[in-house]
Amino acid sequence: MAERDPKPVRYRARRTPVTWVRGGGLAALIFLLPMLFVFGAFSWYPIVRTAIMALQHTNLVQPATWVGLDNFRTVLHDPLLPTAVKNTAVFAGLALVFGYPIPLVAAVLMSEVRRLRGVFSALAYLPVVIPPVVAVLLWKTFYNGDATGVFNTILGWIHLGPYPWLQSQGTALPSLVLESTWANAGGTVIIYLAALTGVNSELYEAASVDGASIWRKVWHITLPQLRGVLLLTMILQIIGTAQVFLEPYLFTSGGPANATVTVLLMIYNYAFGNSLGGDYGSATALSLMLAAFLAIFSLAYLRATRSWSTR
């Protein structure tokens, strides 16, 4: 049996089922079976199925019919699409403005802390472990637009407000971004901290010997050494925020007056928002278009930044 075989290396000579078993081929297959089943059923098959469903009309009641590119046409002619794309882009852009520079500054400062470094990183990461639903519902309480809402009370101390937060078209989307940044920035801080420990200290020492100031060391050593990670977290954050769903769904359901409808909320509403039966074709068409856009965007981004991301 395979267990007794002292050297289960691959046999180059005649391959028969027996040599395959003795060579460990059967054992490898047995170990791979759970993974092949689960990935096949719940990852690879649905990916292929998406491409098929985008070309079909199906609502689970009647049998599916082929409709060519009709679903894509429906989506592209949906008057809500430009609004959703604009809101998603604004969300992603604002999330970069709020959530990109602050974690970097925080991480550089934290990496030079001499005591309590664990306390710093634990505090920064704490919001990340709060379940997102809890975070959103809690912040919904904070955003109460009355003068006795939590944020309005605090701002009232310095005679500001009260602000409508989620109830106004102008402030609803930034309010969502603010909560999302609070919930996610800690993860970015930890990634930067890990990258900062990888910066070669000899570079710093050499610069110190040459009499470089702290600012010059940050500018000429720290930032260039973090280049790769900085570029990566940016594209990952864009890919993540382009798929924002929870905040608009739970905070505002897309309102007021569609001010917070995002692409993912549209996909959800196509498929599951209508109690009479979902328009699964349009939902998959839109999700494919989003995935294709993200893929092209990432490739273009990697190409554009390749020249200065390599170390």
Added chain:
Amino acid sequence: MIRRSRRSVSTGHALISPADWRRPGVRWGLGGAQVLLLVGLVVIGLGPLLWLAKSAITPTLDTLSHPMALFPHGAAWNNLREAWTNVHVGRYFWNTVALAIGSWLSQIVIATTAGFALSVLRPKYAAVINALLLTTLFVPAVVLLVPLYIEIVHPPFIHHSFIDSYWAIWLPAGASAFNVVVVKRFFDNLPREIFEAARIDGAGPFRLFVAVVLPMSRPILGVVSVFAVLASWKDFLWPLLVLTNPDRQPLSVRLPNIQSQTELGVFLAALLIASLVPIIGFLVFQRSFLRGTGLGGALKG
């Protein structure tokens, strides 16, 4: 990842040298900035949770009229009991636990067996499977949502819907390419000589897996475990779609409904109960959490 030891690199005080620290401008400026950062982190990171903890045991009327006051009319411990029993948060809590344990088990089994096969046994077709795995890493989750849902409602070959079955959560949770890749990379860095020695001593693949590889992988299994449980505890959209019976739903799906049906104090108590397990888990397994997050950045890079 593992081999690039940090010991040889930085000892902590790298950017700012001891000589820099001796300059008063640096010490005061930077020290001040760090104290400010700590205060900011306490207010921003901890503040909302402290407020939640306070308001969960404050009478609703007090929270509504004076949200920032500290117990103007005493505490209302009753909020917690009412949430747990009358609002059935207790039941939803145990549903969440059951979903988390099953998802954890499925992720651990898949990630370790697949990682072992792809890293140690390495059959000839391993390269193909690796490529397929890496492809799925690049497919955004939204692409899977609708077809996966339809597959659960109308599974191929089986004429039985899996709506309201926990298997509809547990099994898809196992299909995490990230886990497999991380575990495989960890196995790749284990010393091959030990495997050879075990083989010469007569250990077959199964003994090798259970008696040699798994015991050596505790750090990575810890990382995968905490993230598996946390991800399951956080998950909202997928359980919302496939679990339609309120008695079977986890906390994350129930909380938005609870909000519209209960008074604020009891609802905030429910929110507090829902976040206790992740917070305590994080404080206990902090090292695994922070290591795994750094790992995520390193892997994707």
